[in-house]
Amino acid sequence: DQQVKQNSPSLSVQEGRISILNCDYTNSMFDYFLWYKKYPAEGPTFLISISSIKDKNEDGRFTVFLNKSAKHLSLHIVPSQPGDSAVYFCAAGSGNQFYFGTGTSLTVIP
Amino acid sequence: DSGVTQTPKHLITATGQRVTLRCSPRSGDLSVYWYQQSLDQGLQFLIQYYNGEERAKGNILERFSAQQFPDLHSELNLSSLELGDSALYFCASSGPSGGSYNEQFFGPGTRLTVL
Numbered sequence: 001d002q003q004v005k006q007n008s009p010s011l012s013v014q015e016g017r018i019s020i021l022n023c024d025y026t027n028s029m030f031d032y033f034l035w036y037k038k039y040p041a042e043g044p045t046f047l048i049s050i051s052s053i054k055d056k057n058e059d060g061r062f063t064v065f066l067n068k069s070a071k072h073l074s075l076h077i078v079p080s081q082p083g084d085s086a087v088y089f090c091a092a093g094s095g096n097q098f099y100f101g102t103g104t105s106l107t108v109i110p
Numbered sequence: 111d112s113g114v115t116q117t118p119k120h121l122i123t124a125t126g127q128r129v130t131l132r133c134s135p136r137s138g139d140l141s142v143y144w145y146q147q148s149l150d151q152g153l154q155f156l157i158q159y160y161n162g163e164e165r166a167k168g169n170i171l172e173r174f175s176a177q178q179f180p181d182l183h184s185e186l187n188l189s190s191l192e193l194g195d196s197a198l199y200f201c202a203s204s205g206p207s208g209g210s211y212n213e214q215f216f217g218p219g220t221r222l223t224v225l
Contacts, residue, residue, distance in 0.1 A: 004152065036216075043112060043200050043216030044153070089153060097166050100145075100153035 003027055004092050006101035014109050019077040021104045023090035026071065030092040030099075035064060035075045038087045038103070047088070048075070080108045113137065114217035116201050122223045128189040131220045135182055135203030141165070142184040143204070143214060144176055148197040159184055188222070196224045 005024045013019045021035075031052040036044035050057040050064045050073070057064050063076045073092075077084055087103040113136035123129055135142050144156040155168035159178035170176075173191075178184045188195060198221050202214040 002152070006152075034213075041218070043114070043202070043218050045112065045216065046213045049213075091153075095166070097155055097158075097168060099155065102152040 002102070003099040004090060004101040006088075006090060006104050008104050009102070010105040010107070012107045012109060013080045015082055016079045019075075019080045019084065019106055019108070021075040021077075021088050021090075021106065023073045023075075023092075023101055024071060025073075025092040025099075027092070027099075028068075028071065029094060031094045032092070032098075033064070033066060033073050034091045034098070035062075036089045036091065036100075038089060044089055077106075080106075082108045082110050084108050112215040112217065114201060114203050114215050116199075116217035116220050118220060119218065120221050120223070122225065123191060124225055125191055125193060127191050127224075128187065129191065129222065131186040131188070131199050131201075131222070133184045133186070133201030133203075133217060135184070135201075136215055139203035139205055139215070140182065141204045142178055142182070143202040144170075144184070144186050145200040145202065146197045147200065147219075148194075151197075153200065156186070191224045193224050196222055198222075 034049040035047040037047045038044040066073045087105045089103045091098045091100045115134045117132045140161045143158045145153040156170040158166040176186045198219045200219045202216045204214045
């Protein structure tokens with residue numbers, strides 16, 4: 001049973017526009033959430049995280065929003081750049097165990 | 111380059127066989143995590159070791175086992191292989207505190223193909 005879901009397998013966005021990637025989770029005990037980015041033939045790399053005591057965390061062009069009541073988080077990338085084209089995984093969990101979504105493949109069109 | 115190394119990069123074997131995947135964590139990292147990524151699946155957490163001891167267990171099959179050695183490298187052993195075990199296997203490491211709240215650094219993965 002998927003505890004973390006990314007319902008959009010792919011997303012295409014024009015360069016310079018906003019990319020919004022969504023993620024839903026089922027376990028209300030999760031208290032830490034992360035986004036990873038993955039290029040082909042490489043392992044995932046950490047992008048940004050947020051703990052459950054916050055509802056927003058920003059790092060440059062990347063912002064993660066957390067809606068605990070809806071058990072939903074989203075990653076906003078503004079402005080999107082062609083180099084952002086990759087697969088994005090969200091992860092949620094607590095303690096020592098994290099659950100990953102199936103990923104959203106983002107394509108930024110120049 | 112994350113600093114985490116995994117060998118081999120690719121592995122092709124037959125059903126019923128046994129293989130060993132190896133991971134060397136970043137210098138100074140005490141935790142090692144193993145993940146499996148099958149086709150169209152997310153990363154499935156398998157197991158975590160911290161400083162040689164098993165710390166957390168995920169969806170790891172009984173045919174799979176892992177260990178972390180005194181030099182902190184880790185091996186994932188997969189036995190009685192089935193076609194469905196074909197996947198990318200990632201290793202990740204994180205800093206000294208042992209908790210997953212630390213950023214995990216992923217290796218490039220080992221692609222296992224079972225024929």
